[in-house]
Amino acid sequence: MKITLPAMLGVAAMVLAVLGAPALARGGKAGAHAVAKGARHIQVKPAARLKAKPGARLAKRKAAPGRTPAARHRAYSPQQAKMAALRSSAVLILDPAARQVLYQKNAGAVMPIASVTKLMTALVVIGAGQALDEVLTVSDADVDRLKYSSSRLRVGTRLARSTMLHIALMSSENRAASALGRHYPGGTPAFVRAMNAKARELGMQRTRFVEPTGLSSLNVSTPEDLARLVMAAQRQPLIRRYSTDPDHTIAQGRQATRYRNSNRLIASPGWRIGTQKTGYIAEAGRCMVLHARVQGRAVVMVFLDSHGKYSRASDANQVRSWLVRARR
Template identity: 55%
Template sequence: MKTFAAAFLSLAFLAALPGAATAAADSTPSKATRTPAKTATAPARKVRSVVLRKAAAPVIPAVPTFGQVAGLHQVDDPLALKSSVAYVLDQDTNEVLFSKNPQAVLPIASITKLMTALVVVEAGLSLDEKITVTDDDIDTEKFTRSRLAVGTTLTRGEMLHLALMASENRAAHALGRNYPGGLEAFVDAMNAKAQTLGMSDTHYVEPTGLSSRNQSSAADLAKLVNVTSQVPLLRDLSTSREARVALGKRLVQFRSTNGLLSNPLWDIGLQKTGFINEAGKCLVMQASMAGRKLIMVFLDSSGKASRIADAERMRKWLATVPDAGQAATASTKL
């Protein structure tokens, strides 16, 4: 029996060997013995998943404004304004109702375009004359974009409208370039007009405001707003909320850069916004409020909507404080 059992086990062991050999051959076949996939299924190959993560963008520190460098934002004021410079003047009495850092001379960005518009209008140039945007009008200072492509032709009046309402830089530059004597003569006329108005802290180097060398003070800008607000055309164009302009075969809609024009609580007679990194957010306005005609100047405001918020704080404050000018002065020495 032992012999029979041993023989039986040996036969069973030998019968199992071919199957074991075949399985080994299917899993790791050599070039000579590789068989078609019909006879056996190869085990699934394990695939490693690699997740490619986007490299983190480098953190680029914000360029400080001239006001921040000078420490103007450290000055406290009764309204906790985000603007480092604020100035409110009664247009009829010349009474200063609010003043914060009035002595500061800072970049004024596109507030420049108010002087650009004033010089164009006072020159008596035809508003119907056609002006064409050229390569010379491309911004090489800040490399900003424009919806006015090179070759665009509009009337001087349309260029003036877009410069004041939508703060179109190419429009403003084209206006200066097409002044009698060219751009250099136009900038000279801007500075001469500033001196005539008694704007002793003001200097211009170009007509758009893209250069940080266009600088002024709050009191000077109040003088400019006072004069420009008395020109009906500039009042109308600067407070226009939107306009459709034919650019080639397309009608392109332009909108004002000042959201307060849509606010029924405001009665704005003239306005202009401005922004470049060195100047921060800027805003000047002539507005009627509580039976008064007021001139407001906000410069170097920090934050996307802070200049509008500052104007709202000022409006509410002026409505609740009878004698606003008594304790509304804050300043620091530069």
């Protein structure tokens, strides 16, 4: 018997009516096979797979637990696809004038902050109104017995409080930061209480300090909280000056010790940095915070737990390039 085209189409329609959409929904191949049983001369191709937008797979893999789909799409839009490759685990890019978040990744995550702590140390020292020319002595109590890190500041060295603050901010000198806390009225315990009180005053609700250097992994904060700290530090001329000074030389007895800035971006001609601080301990990874101007616009950048020695600077350069392109 000769089967006409209308008859073939009729058979196909009956099969589709019986099977319904679910047969096709179970997968293209399953649906095609079901139709082919009733009408072997009719080919039904599987539905074409939609191509993922650039960065979509990265977004799915890197999105923090608990974030909503809408939040993931905001952070990994096609225009920000390259930003998804940042090597810092937590990032916040903020326009401080408009209080507008330009980019964020795990911005509410509570993490160790290493020597970024020293920005709060500086705020407390300046806020206490202690004489900056008072001479402080580095003692055995300032030696790091938590991480056993090295220091170029020898026990017995006597320096002005301003110099201690200078090398603590610029070169992250731990013994200097410890001496600053120890010479606070009431000693280090009172200094730490003042640090936490200042954090609450600034609205840093998920921040906690246990010592003034950042060597302890119990000094924790979030990118959101640290953005508040950076903005407060930026309002202090002494912190701006000391944290961005390229180098500084101190006298230790008859010897001169030259300190250099721990942030390699300070020497880069493409950057205009107002305030900065870097940090590193194993638990925190590479950290960096900045208050900078990009294309005439003030921007706060926070990078926590960056993987690789130069990755935090690379992340900052990548963000800066993105902001420059966005302003064109």
